[in-house]
Amino acid sequence: MPQKIEKIVLSYSGGLDTSIILKWLQQTYQCEVVTFTADLGQSDELEQARQKAETLGVKDIRIVDVREEFVRDFVFPMFRANALYEGQYLLGSSIARPLIAKHLVGIAREVGADAIAHGATGKGNDQVRFELATNALDPSLRIIAPWREWSIQSRTELIEYARMHQIPVPKDKRGEAPFSIDANLLHTSTEGKVLENPAEIAPAYIYQRTVDPVDAPNEPEIVVVGFEKGDAISLNGEAMTPAALLTALNKLGGKHGIGRVDLVENRFVGIKSRGVYETPGGTILLAAHRGIESITLDRAAAHLKDEIMPRYAALIYNGFWYSPEREMLQALIDHSQTYVSGEVTVKLYKGSANVIARVSAHSLYSLDLVTFEEGSGTYDHHDAEGFIKLNGLRLKNWAARNGKSQSLLGSELMSTF
Numbered sequence: 001m002p003q004k005i006e007k008i009v010l011s012y013s014g015g016l017d018t019s020i021i022l023k024w025l026q027q028t029y030q031c032e033v034v035t036f037t038a039d040l041g042q043s044d045e046l047e048q049a050r051q052k053a054e055t056l057g058v059k060d061i062r063i064v065d066v067r068e069e070f071v072r073d074f075v076f077p078m079f080r081a082n083a084l085y086e087g088q089y090l091l092g093s094s095i096a097r098p099l100i101a102k103h104l105v106g107i108a109r110e111v112g113a114d115a116i117a118h119g120a121t122g123k124g125n126d127q128v129r130f131e132l133a134t135n136a137l138d139p140s141l142r143i144i145a146p147w148r149e150w151s152i153q154s155r156t157e158l159i160e161y162a163r164m165h166q167i168p169v170p171k172d173k174r175g176e177a178p179f180s181i182d183a184n185l186l187h188t189s190t191e192g193k194v195l196e197n198p199a200e201i202a203p204a205y206i207y208q209r210t211v212d213p214v215d216a217p218n219e220p221e222i223v224v225v226g227f228e229k230g231d232a233i234s235l236n237g238e239a240m241t242p243a244a245l246l247t248a249l250n251k252l253g254g255k256h257g258i259g260r261v262d263l264v265e266n267r268f269v270g271i272k273s274r275g276v277y278e279t280p281g282g283t284i285l286l287a288a289h290r291g292i293e294s295i296t297l298d299r300a301a302a303h304l305k306d307e308i309m310p311r312y313a314a315l316i317y318n319g320f321w322y323s324p325e326r327e328m329l330q331a332l333i334d335h336s337q338t339y340v341s342g343e344v345t346v347k348l349y350k351g352s353a354n355v356i357a358r359v360s361a362h363s364l365y366s367l368d369l370v371t372f373e374e375g376s377g378t379y380d381h382h383d384a385e386g387f388i389k390l391n392g393l394r395l396k397n398w399a400a401r402n403g404k405s406q407s408l409l410g411s412e413l414m415s416t417f
């Protein structure tokens with residue numbers, strides 16, 4: 001018999017998995033279940049989630065619009081770091097989990113629940129993200145992970161359970177059980193079915209946010225993104241809230257087939273996983289942010305940011321948003337953004353987002369220093385000789401010690417390494 005629980009707050013999407021989990025929690029723990037659904041930009045699914053929860057007997061249904069909070073407090077701080085996991089993934093699922101956990105904990109405290117529950121599987125990253133976040137925010141809460149407790153072991157058994165309990169099984173446009181899909185304002189991810197085999201080409205019908213770049217407009221579109229202290233604040237001169245701006249960029253990026261990534265990633269639990277991600281607005285935002293940093297960040301500061309970025313991205317991917325090390329890195333990153341303000345012009349064309357101009361009142365770019373024409377004399381070409389000599393000194397010493405000489409050429413030289 002499971003430990004007695006008085007009340008559970010469930011992270012509820014309204015999809016097949018969490019609808020079955022809701023029923024299972026009610027049957028297994030014989031207690032009230034409060035559902036929490038975060039409106040992260042998937043608004044077309046919210047009313048369905050409410051209706052399903054009502055049908056399953058839930059009295060306290062929480063649907064909260066967290067779009068502005070999501071972009072302002074989670075997405076934008078992450079983008080200040082130019083975070084990419086394993087060089088490709090813009091962390092769309094990863095960055096939503098600490099926000100959901102924050103609200104689960106807040107509702108649990110409000111309603112006096114002694115447990116929270118989630119629908120993440122025992123093979124995935126999300127179980128780690130939800131539970132590490134909960135550990136950091138309220139260690140007293142019990143965490144229920146049905147996929148690690150019940151006897152259901154496969155998607156087939158899950159669907160059979162749904163049919164036994166009259167829970168509708170959704171179908172995709174081809175009349176089949178759907179792919180595993182996660183969607184929010186930052187991205188859409190698709191996993192499962194044919195995508196499980198990395199040798200198989202992803203079918204065209206799985207893409208939801210972006211047109212095929214081949215079918216995108218034949219004329220490029222030029223957009224201007226304004227920044228203040230590292231955060232995007234305007235699009236084509238119009239001031240926008242964080243969520244409104246990302247929504248607008250998503251529409252533009254989707255139209256031009258921008259932001260598609262088909263990748264095999266290394267999950268934190270030790271499994272390689274193949275997924276298809278669509279992050280149209282985020283891809284434009286990343287290009288624009290790096291563009292404004294290129295003229296406002298000092299070289300050493302920019303290089304330091306690039307060095308710590310993989311560690312920062314891995315912390316988010318692995319579920320350590322609420323950790324002292326992530327907060328320490330965030331403080332460093334945020335300090336670096338003090339003068340990252342200005343405007344970046346980006347050309348959108350058939351799957352690409354290319355920076356073509358950038359301007360800032362805080363620019364470190366000096367036309368006088370870089371020009372091929374006669375400058376003011378700030379840069380003296382003769383200074384380069386001493387600079388090169390000093391940097392070459394250790395190489396000369398190294399070569400002398402190893403017996404190298406100018407007679408070593410071609411393959412003879414290469415053979416010494």
